[in-house]
Amino acid sequence: MKSLTINASQRESVGKKATKALRNAGQVPCVIYGGDTIVHFAAPEIAFKNLVYTPDVHTVVIALDNGTKINAILQDIQFHPVTDKILHIDFIEIFDDKPITMEIPFRTTGNSRGVRNGGVLRFNLRRIKVKGLASNLPDIIEGDITNLKIGNKLTVTDIASDDFTILHPDNTVVCMVRTSRTAVEDDDEEEETEGAAEGATEGAEAPAAEA
Numbered sequence: 001m002k003s004l005t006i007n008a009s010q011r012e013s014v015g016k017k018a019t020k021a022l023r024n025a026g027q028v029p030c031v032i033y034g035g036d037t038i039v040h041f042a043a044p045e046i047a048f049k050n051l052v053y054t055p056d057v058h059t060v061v062i063a064l065d066n067g068t069k070i071n072a073i074l075q076d077i078q079f080h081p082v083t084d085k086i087l088h089i090d091f092i093e094i095f096d097d098k099p100i101t102m103e104i105p106f107r108t109t110g111n112s113r114g115v116r117n118g119g120v121l122r123f124n125l126r127r128i129k130v131k132g133l134a135s136n137l138p139d140i141i142e143g144d145i146t147n148l149k150i151g152n153k154l155t156v157t158d159i160a161s162d163d164f165t166i167l168h169p170d171n172t173v174v175c176m177v178r179t180s181r182t183a184v185e186d187d188d189e190e191e192e193t194e195g196a197a198e199g200a201t202e203g204a205e206a207p208a209a210e211a
Helices: 016-024 045-052 187-210
Strands: 003-010 027-033 039-044 059-064 069-079 086-093 100-109 120-123 127-132 141-144 153-155 173-178
Touching: 003 045, 016 027, 027 045, 027 069, 039 045, 039 059, 045 069, 045 086, 100 173
Parallel strands: 003 059, 027 086, 100 141
Antiparallel strands: 003 039, 027 039, 059 069, 069 086, 100 127, 120 173, 153 173
8 A cells, every 4th residue: 555754743732722823823732542652743735745645545654753654544624614724633653463444446348238238337436445464554455346237236245355354344336337328238138038039930930831
């Protein structure tokens, strides 16, 4: 999984007055949980651009001004209800030997036969909640939809991996091909229909010939 570094300053004052002063200075107050101690720090809002305003997921290295570096993942973020400015971010410290839980973006591969026949691909999940070691988690989880016909579904069991555990029930639908007004019958079904029609025509013509 990709990682990015955020240069930050550890903060000692965590009261409302100090927090307001940080925000007025263009800084975002943050907290890191999960370690032996809770770490409070702040960084310029622009430093979080590639972490927050992207569909990708990352692990983060928080590089504090005292020389300490902490590996973490984003846990929660608060935005201003009117301006959408970042008000506060919570991080969870990660360790090499401890699994973490996070949501990974999902992407399809292949060209669905159902879509080729006019069906529409619908997504039930855009992100997959998983648990595993940070070193084993991918940037993106992919699912092959090549063989999906109209009405077929791709479930989480179809995208399972030994590298992580998917935290959704096995029958959870990730995506499916639904019919549409422009949909046509699948190629296999068309061949069966044509064969049946030919057989019926021959059977109908035979009595006429005898007469």
